[in-house]
Amino acid sequence: MTNANYPFDALMEITARPSAVFVRGEGSLLWDDAGKRYLDFIQGWAVNCLGHSPPEIAEALATQAKLLLTPSPAFYNAPSLKLAKALTDKSCFDRVFFANSGGEANEGAIKLARKYGALHRGGAYEIITFEGGFHGRTLATMSASGKKAFEPLFEPKVPGFPKARLNDLASVQRLISDKTVAVMLEPIQGEAGVWPATDQFLRDLRDLTKSHGLLLIFDEIQTGMGRTGKLFHYEHAGIEPDIMTLGKGIGGGVPLAALLATEHASCFEHGDQGGTFNGNPLMCAAGLAVLDRVGNVDFLKSVADSGLYLGSELQRLSARHGLGEVRGRGLLLALDLKHPIGASIVAQAFEKGVLLNSPQADALRFMPALNVTRAEIAEMIDGLDAILTGMGAARRVA
Secondary structure, three states: OOOOOOOOOOOOOOOOOOOOOOOEEOOOOOEEEEOOOOEEHHHHHHHOOOOEEOOHHHHHHEEEEEOOOOOOOOOOOOHHHHHHHHHHHHOOOOOEEEOOOHHHHHHHHHHHHHHHHHHHOOOOOEEEOOOOOOOOOOHHHHHHHHOOOOOOOOOOOOOOOOOEOOOOOHHOOOOOOEEEEEEEEEEEEOOOOOOOOHHHHHHHHHHHHHHHEEEEEOOOOOOOOOOOOOOOHHHHOOOOOOEEEEEEHHHHEEEOOOEEEEOOOOOOOOOOOOOOOOHHHHHHHHHHHHHHHHHOHHHHHHHHHHHHHHHHHHHHHHHOOOOOOEEEEEOOOEEEEOOOOHHHHHHHHHHOOOEEEEOOOOEEOOOOOOOHHHHHHHHHHHHHHHHHHHHHOOOOOO
């Protein structure tokens, strides 16, 4: 694959990419080096929560870059202290460790739980995770994930992650032993095709873990920072986990993630955890700008309203074309295609200037900017409708 203006051969081949090279973005829109416009309903896999190049993040980065990039994590810096306090004020947690990616934050959560097991549960180290779950691409987080494609890769895996089934409390109960220290899950399994845990299951899981003295870890890398209409997904179920991880949207497009824990679960000692760039002021300045916008009550209501509108439009489209259910919450939704046509739809949409994602062959996942407009949703729906009609999938009912 070649592009007259850019050399591709220096990058490692880790995924199939189209030849377009993106050079500019604004809100829900992207432009490639040929000037073609794209409507983006992927947003870096829910990373760009305020869309592409939002002015508040650009201004925060420019201002901070003139002051201080990083003094080393061996010293305090003002933006990290302010962001940590803002996150604890808006959540049920007491302590924050900043990281650079969701995988790193989840790796930290695993380490924190195992340290807790060593100190308080006689060396217990197993963390029950779930089939279909996705927690990152480090060796430990791949081992914790329940993604089938990971099973043959990079053997031997890190031991200690027995798998339960989402929304099946009995399957969790059967795995609890004297080796168990925690249960870890995504409240909505994004990579698996947007499969939500029910609020009742989450409440029952909280009761179960408390009764056994286990930690409950919420991986909110994708669901956190307003994605589901509340700042954090655990709020929907009215429970409080012991540990939570954030990534993707927390930086609004820059590499920032966080590990949050209650005082009870915060058992790292000096030297247990660290990272060269962790909590650097440049990224934390961006995080403060994001939280200032996304943490606003009116903004969160607008996310919930936009999610209801997108969901209703997808349901209408599904009925028109004889497709399946719409799953998810807020602005993390999936459309069940009933057939393995996702890759074809994504390719056709790209040619038409719409960016869509198919995490599974029979599903489309929608992760637009949290400030996406109704007009942009309508434009995407019209484009998807035309593709489905052209594929002969239409089954008109009206």
